Amino acid sequence: MEQDTQKIVEEAEAEAAKAADSRALYEVKMKFLGRAGKVTALLKGMREVAAELRPAFGKKVNELRETLEAKFAALEEKLKKKEMAAKLSGEQIDVTMPGRRRAQGTLHPVTRVKNELIDIFAGMGFEVFEGPEIETDYYNFTALNTPADHPARDMQDTFYLGEKFLLRTQTSAGQIRVMENKKPPIKILCPGKVFRSDDDATHSPMFHQMEGLVVDKHITLCDLQGMLDEFARTMFSQSSKTRLRPSYFPFTEPSVEVDVSCASCGGKGCSLCKGTGWIEVLGAGMVNRRVLENCGIDPDKYTGFAFGMGIERIAMLKYGINNIKLLTENDVRFLEQFKD
Numbered sequence: 106m107e108q109d110t111q112k113i114v115e116e117a118e119a120e121a122a123k124a125a126d127s128r129a130l131y132e133v134k135m136k137f138l139g140r141a142g143k144v145t146a147l148l149k150g151m152r153e154v155a156a157e158l159r160p161a162f163g164k165k166v167n168e169l170r171e172t173l174e175a176k177f178a179a180l181e182e183k184l185k186k187k188e189m190a191a192k193l194s195g196e197q198i199d200v201t202m203p204g205r206r207r208a209q210g211t212l213h214p215v216t217r218v219k220n221e222l223i224d225i226f227a228g229m230g231f232e233v234f235e236g237p238e239i240e241t242d243y244y245n246f247t248a249l250n251t252p253a254d255h256p257a258r259d260m261q262d263t264f265y266l267g268e269k270f271l272l273r274t275q276t277s278a279g280q281i282r283v284m285e286n287k288k289p290p291i292k293i294l295c296p297g298k299v300f301r302s303d304d305d306a307t308h309s310p311m312f313h314q315m316e317g318l319v320v321d322k323h324i325t326l327c328d329l330q331g332m333l334d335e336f337a338r339t340m341f342s343q344s345s346k347t348r349l350r351p352s353y354f355p356f357t358e359p360s361v362e363v364d365v366s367c368a369s370c371g372g373k374g375c376s377l378c379k380g381t382g383w384i385e386v387l388g389a390g391m392v393n394r395r396v397l398e399n400c401g402i403d404p405d406k407y408t409g410f411a412f413g414m415g416i417e418r419i420a421m422l423k424y425g426i427n428n429i430k431l432l433t434e435n436d437v438r439f440l441e442q443f444k445d
Contacts, residue, residue: 391408
């Protein structure tokens with residue numbers, strides 16, 4: 106028995122000495138003192154030892170266990186101190202070295218312009234309403250007086266999700282939801298993503314719009330232009346002016362295209378405005394009587410105007426961006442130019 110226990114101690118010491126870290130030492134410890142270890146196996150074999158020899162046998166095995174536990178504890182303490190020293194050495198900081206500068210992020214130009222637009226119109230009393238991006242045909246087209254054969258319903262322009270649902274092509278759908286549930290006076294902005302099957306240097310299948318709606322008594326086209334003049338002066342320059350050109354939209358009558366005097370040349374004519382001195386920025390008009398009637402508003406008592414602009418387009422004009430895809434490529438070299 107003496108020889109057996111001494112052999113186990115020597116074997117344990119030899120294997121423990123090879124352990125490079127506390128994890129390896131733990132595995133060696135389990136090999137000898139674990140449930141399936143060699144010392145445990147000796148205890149299980151006591152049933153084969155003669156009854157009169159069992160007390161002495163048990164005492165020897167317990168002494169062996171205590172000896173090994175002491176040796177493993179001493180080695181474990183030594184390894185932990187070594188590991189801690191290595192960890193502290195690796196985590197040392199040289200305070201004399203120059204610090205690492207972290208690049209400061211900035212808002213995306215579309216987000217910057219969106220926030221600026223909201224601030225401008227909020228200063229004129231507008232509230233913000235955001236409708237769902239998945240709309241019904243009724244809210245996106247029918248309630249906005251869009252006939253069934255209108256080109257805007259063409260499958261090449263609209264992403265349909267079945268017969269009834271589609272990805273909204275304009276945030277004007279949110280205006281209908283507001284007019285159905287709120288009585289005039291109404292003064293709201295509807296910003297958000299819209300989707301159209303269109304893709305080139307100035308168009309994207311997903312972009313952002315900002316729609317505005319005012320409904321009250323005695324609202325005229327002059328109110329619309331006065332508000333848009335204030336918008337242009339705040340967004341572009343104090344010398345900016347607007348002009349209205351006749352156009353057609355099914356949900357407004359009369360309808361207008363709105364141009365802003367070119368901020369780059371001051372209206373004299375340049376490559377940006379193609380020599381005209383004006384740049385088209387949005388569409389607008391007086392809310393069509395049928396749209397008001399569809400929403401349960403008396404068109405003989407109330408009038409209103411609506412306008413809609415592409416936020417990417419405003420951002421491109423404001424910052425001189427010539428390709429809309431730059432706004433979605435997430436190129437840090439491009440985006441970091443918009444830091445304050």
